[in-house]
Amino acid sequence: MSGAEPPVPGAVADGRDRRIDVGGPVHYVDFGGRPGGPTFVLVHGLGGSHLNWELFAPLLTPTGRVLAVDLPGFGLSEPGERPATVPANVRVLESFVRRVADGPVVLVGNSMGGMISILLAVRAPELVSGLVLLDPALPLPLRASGPREAVVGGAFLTYALPGVGERLMRGRHRRLGPRELVHATLRLCGLDPAALPPELVARSVALVERRADVAGMDRAFLSASRSLAWVLTFARPYRAAMSSVTVPVLLVHGDRDRLVPVAAARDAARRNRGWRYVELPGVGHVPQLQVPDRLAALVTGWLAATRS
Numbered sequence: 001m002s003g004a005e006p007p008v009p010g011a012v013a014d015g016r017d018r019r020i021d022v023g024g025p026v027h028y029v030d031f032g033g034r035p036g037g038p039t040f041v042l043v044h045g046l047g048g049s050h051l052n053w054e055l056f057a058p059l060l061t062p063t064g065r066v067l068a069v070d071l072p073g074f075g076l077s078e079p080g081e082r083p084a085t086v087p088a089n090v091r092v093l094e095s096f097v098r099r100v101a102d103g104p105v106v107l108v109g110n111s112m113g114g115m116i117s118i119l120l121a122v123r124a125p126e127l128v129s130g131l132v133l134l135d136p137a138l139p140l141p142l143r144a145s146g147p148r149e150a151v152v153g154g155a156f157l158t159y160a161l162p163g164v165g166e167r168l169m170r171g172r173h174r175r176l177g178p179r180e181l182v183h184a185t186l187r188l189c190g191l192d193p194a195a196l197p198p199e200l201v202a203r204s205v206a207l208v209e210r211r212a213d214v215a216g217m218d219r220a221f222l223s224a225s226r227s228l229a230w231v232l233t234f235a236r237p238y239r240a241a242m243s244s245v246t247v248p249v250l251l252v253h254g255d256r257d258r259l260v261p262v263a264a265a266r267d268a269a270r271r272n273r274g275w276r277y278v279e280l281p282g283v284g285h286v287p288q289l290q291v292p293d294r295l296a297a298l299v300t301g302w303l304a305a306t307r308s
Helices: 086-100 112-123 147-160 164-175 178-188 198-211 217-233 236-244 262-271 292-307
Strands: 016-021 025-033 039-043 065-069 105-110 128-134 249-254 276-280
Touching (some): 039 086, 039 112, 086 112, 086 217, 105 112, 112 128, 112 217, 112 236, 178 198, 236 262, 249 262, 249 292, 262 276, 276 292
Parallel strands (some): 039 065, 105 128, 128 249, 249 276
Antiparallel strands (some): 016 025, 025 065
């Protein structure tokens, strides 16, 4: 773990908080895990953080070491002057893996984190031994777009519009306090806040309060939104990257995902026949929070099959 700094205070129940300098501070949680096993690097989505993995990460530790990273501008990684675009975060993740992990890793990416993981697997294949994509950000086939998908996806992507996104962020902060903001985000992702452990919700609220005054967090969110929208709109290079992945891939998608419709995952599975595709009925955008036990069993079973 060359370059890692001492532990820092964090909001994680299980695990050890760390910071590392990757062109600026990057916070991550080292959950530990079985020596000699694979290293899992967990990559959150847009607006997410290390807390997205708190229920799921400990379930992987009997198999291998587990690291959950906060990309710059999210969680406890202050953005500073760094860009928060998708290509910039691919480079940050590459540097993180090279410096913190021992050997190739299994990347587990949710939403935007899935996109970033795919692009890193193509950019630096020597660093990646497998990909687990959890409701990743995917282009939607035009023939599959429906009214419900268009309304929700369109509302979400309005954050990408210059000027509009800034006004939406300001209005959201005025209307909603930290607790209401956390609850609204969970519901958008298909989760009932009352179904989650109260201490996890409390830590999520505390994280929002802690970072509320950090300069650039909103700017990072909007920058990432716009970059994400660009990749999905002009999708041919992204689709080509997906077809260029050479490591084993497990694609898991909830059929109740309101942000990345299941039609997009089905289309990606059809285009990439070598990937294993599992569809979760009744599950939304963040299966690692909604069905962590079932998801962990899927991941460890898939990993064992790929190595047998």
